[in-house]
Amino acid sequence: xxxxxxxxxxxxxxxxxxxxxxxxxxxxxxxxxxxxxxxxxxxxxxxxxxxxxxxxxxxxxxxxxxxxxxxxxxxxxxxxxxxxxxxxxxxxxxxxxxxxxxxxxxxxxxxxxxxxxxxxxxxxxxxxxxxxxxxxxxxxxxxxxxxxxxxxxxxxxxxxxxxxxxxxxxxxxxxxxxxxxxxxxxxxxxxxxxxxxxxxxxxxxxxxxxxxxxxxxxxxxxxxxxxxxxxxxxxxxxxxxxxxxxxxxxxxxxxxxxxxxxxxxxxx
Numbered sequence: 001x002x003x004x005x006x007x008x009x010x011x012x013x014x015x016x017x018x019x020x021x022x023x024x025x026x027x028x029x030x031x032x033x034x035x036x037x038x039x040x041x042x043x044x045x046x047x048x049x050x051x052x053x054x055x056x057x058x059x060x061x062x063x064x065x066x067x068x069x070x071x072x073x074x075x076x077x078x079x080x081x082x083x084x085x086x087x088x089x090x091x092x093x094x095x096x097x098x099x100x101x102x103x104x105x106x107x108x109x110x111x112x113x114x115x116x117x118x119x120x121x122x123x124x125x126x127x128x129x130x131x132x133x134x135x136x137x138x139x140x141x142x143x144x145x146x147x148x149x150x151x152x153x154x155x156x157x158x159x160x161x162x163x164x165x166x167x168x169x170x171x172x173x174x175x176x177x178x179x180x181x182x183x184x185x186x187x188x189x190x191x192x193x194x195x196x197x198x199x200x201x202x203x204x205x206x207x208x209x210x211x212x213x214x215x216x217x218x219x220x221x222x223x224x225x226x227x228x229x230x231x232x233x234x235x236x237x238x239x240x241x242x243x244x245x246x247x248x249x250x251x252x253x254x255x256x257x258x259x260x261x262x263x264x265x266x267x268x
Contacts, residue, residue, distance in 0.1 A: 006252070006267045009229055010208040011043040013198055016058070017050055018214035018236020019257065023162030026065040027235045029258025034067045036261055040268070043202050044073070047195075047211070049154035049188040049218060051078035051127030051169065052100035075198050077153040077188030081125060082106035083197065084187050085151065094120050096143055098136050098172065099127035103153055118142035126176060126184065127153035128169040137175060144180040154188030156218060160236050189213075190222030199226075210251075212260065214238055220250050231260065 014020065020030040037044045046058065046069070053061070055074040062069060081103065085095075094115045097104055103125060104114060115121055121143040129136070144150045157170035173184050188194050199206060206227035213219020214236025220243075223230040232243045232250035235257075243253050254260040 006210075006263055008208065009210045009264075011202055011204040011210070012037065013045050013047040013195070013202075013209060013211045013223075013228070015211070015213035015215070015219050015236075016046055016048040018160040019212055019233055020046070020062070020067070021065060022160040022236070025162045028256040029261050031066045033257040033261045033264075034069070036264065043204055043209075045198055045202050046074050047076075047189070047198050048074075049077045049156050049169075050159070051076055051081065051103040051106075051153035051188070052130070053102045054105050055079070057101070072201070075194075075201060076102055076106075077194060078103040078106040078127065080194040080197055081127070081151060081153045081187040082110045082112075084193065085112070085123065085125070086110045089123060094122045096121035096124045096139060096148075097126075098132065098140050098176075099125065099129050099153065100131070103127045118146075121148050123149050123151060125151045125153065126169070126173055128156075128159065129172060132172055137172075137179070140176055141179045144176065144182050150176070150180070150182050150184045152184035152186045152188075154218070155184075155186050156215065158237060160214070165237065189218040190225060192222070192226045195222060195226035195228065212257070216242060216246050216250075220246070224248055233257065233260065 055071040058074045059071055092113050095112045096115055118139045124140050124143050152173045155170035156168040158165045159168040210229040210231050211219055211223035212231045214233050216238045220230045230250040232253045234255050
């Protein structure tokens with residue numbers, strides 16, 4: 001931890017899994033922190049690597065925790081991936097998707113045609129999929145092996161849940177990379193593109209915006225790459241010892257959003 005004062009932070013990007021909640025359980029201070037930002041008019045955006053849900057689903061999930069926001073406060077790796085592909089692929093291109101509603105709807109909204117058979121695929125997009133099967137793996141691998149571009153929403157190897165740390169999208173992607181010998185093009189954190197899109201939506205500069213995350217290799221590394229201030233929290237995946245040993249470490253480390261809120265109030 002470099003310092004405790006949050007002077008200079010004017011806006012926040014908030015990771016969700018392991019920061020706001022773990023599975024269906026809210027984490028300490030999440031509702032109070034967001035309420036404070038709303039009351040003070042501080043710009044913020046939820047920025048998640050989880051591509052499985054739509055913004056509307058996230059709004060509903062947050063509402064169940066007492067956090068009430070509009071859909072434009074949610075930015076996911078699914079939205080970033082669809083936007084990235086829209087700029088590069090022909091209109092109506094056929095995409096074979098390993099993933100859930102979030103990435104499927106994001107791609108469909110950008111005009112892509114979703115297909116299930118590997119022979120039809122012009123692109124393969126892979127994200128988190130709780131219904132992942134060997135048949136899905138085969139279809140994706142066959143398409144990738146014949147040269148179809150392989151795109152990953154994110155590479156989070158694990159996912160915090162109320163039951164414990166479960167396999168994430170990165171575990172699925174690692175399997176396909178091993179099976180095909182092809183490295184995926186990654187769109188989500190820690191790649192700078194998703195942060196640039198998030199900052200554009202917020203209308204803030206990188207040097208005045210902080211990313212709050214529990215995962216060093218995505219949230220903190222990505223924040224540093226994009227020129228943001230970085231805040232690690234200890235209620236998710238990365239431990240205090242791991243944050244401390246990292247190079248570079250986060251600019252700040254707090255136990256959770258409750259402790260971060262205390263620091264923010266002191267500096268206001």
